[in-house]
Amino acid sequence: MFGRQSANGGGRGPQFPSIPRRRMELTRSYAPDWILVIVITGCFYFLDSIHGYWREFSLTEPSIQHTFTEKERVPNWMLGVLALVLPAVLMPVINAMTIRSWWDWHNSWLGLLLSLSLTAVLTQTVKVTVGRPRPDLIARCQPKQGSQDTSPYGLVTASICTQTDMSKLKDGFRSFWSGHSSLSFAGLGFLSWYLAGKLRVFDRKGHTFKSFLAIAPLTGAMLVAISRTMDYRHHWHDVLVGSTVGLLLSFFAYHQYYPSLASSYSHSPFSPRIYPDELRIHRHAPSSVPLIGGYMDHTPDVEGGSGYDHEREGPVPPVTVPRDAGSEPVPLHHIGQQ
Incomplete structure (x- = not known):
């Protein structure tokens, strides 16, 4: 889904993570969370057995x-x-x-x-x-x-x-x-x-x-x-x-995974925490299509967008990533899951 494209349209720019790679990054990032909640649950049964x-x-x-x-x-x-x-x-x-x-x-x-x-x-x-x-x-x-x-x-x-x-x-x-x-x-x-x-x-x-x-x-x-x-x-x-x-x-x-209920975006989960690293590549990719969706409570270091502002609440602004011809914009919270 993510390809290579140059700044002038003829060269080769930075390569973006493929869907399988994205899935692997998400797995590595969130597997410890799943393991931890399972371990904590095991502690419950241990405590139940003591005098x-x-x-x-x-x-x-x-x-x-x-x-x-x-x-x-x-x-x-x-x-x-x-x-x-x-x-x-x-x-x-x-x-x-x-x-x-x-x-x-x-x-x-x-x-x-x-x-x-x-x-x-x-x-x-x-x-x-x-x-x-x-x-x-x-x-x-x-x-x-x-x-x-x-x-x-x-x-x-x-x-x-x-x-x-x-x-x-x-x-x-x-x-x-x-x-x-x-x-x-x-x-x-x-x-x-x-x-x-x-x-x-x-x-x-x-x-x-x-x-x-x-x-x-x-x-x-x-x-x-x-x-x-x-x-x-x-x-x-x-x-x-x-x-x-x-x-x-x-x-x-x-509220570890969702914004305030008073937010205009309370229906959307927070974006994956590996998202900002990929956005940093964006500054080198002028030819692109929008990456839609998501909700962040941190500000990525990218040109043309400031992410979520604690003082001025709002969605992730349109962010662009290179693509091959014919590919479609990918919702942020769907990346790695298609």
Whole structure:
């Protein structure tokens, strides 16, 4: 797709990367990101296997005397479907209905995994270090007959428990903060930001229907969070903090790959980070066709264009690259994916 052309039309100018080479550059640049989110996810399962800290508790504390719910309203497998599978399926569909970009597909999945992996590891780290008793701890513990709070402070340890299922007892000290709440908001929250960007909800024109669509995933996450108090798995504080953390991390992850929702270009992902190096060749290529599309938050060193200006928001200006006769302009976020 990219050929050679001289400044006067008869010589030979700089050679631009071919599509296969472009793909290889993109792979080398973003493979570490994919590997890292997978490694971070593995850390979550490692943290889940350790013993962790178990706090002292009182046998007369009403907040931990609730019934142990055998069948949860949202079990772990369903949480995985809602927080991971559902957004991963819906975002390519939304992509196909809007900008139809392979690069957007890549960024949406990578951003989703970043949101979930960060939330999972941070949540599990806090759980195993805080060691807060769940509302159903005493039912899990099954204290020895005749057990009483010790004096003078009225607290006991897990040594009074007769529970033989150690995984069940260990999980009883992982109330803060709620993992279901944080992960549901991390996954469905990312989907909500994605929808808001694609629908351009914040374009200052007012869209009631679009607003309802964008907020729908957050409603689902909220119901998942509420179910944790209904099953007596968490105190309300655990759910509130977990939901807040998940939503904030989804917002953070989303903006690693997409511009502000208030931007006129909120529907487009950021350009590939290897883009500027290729633009630098442009200064030596006066005979050309436009390279269309993309959105950058940095300024490439090229003649005739300043990229994205933080003070004056805007798209990447038309940039030109040499081509062979008959070739077509290539959208920036499609390069290497055709």
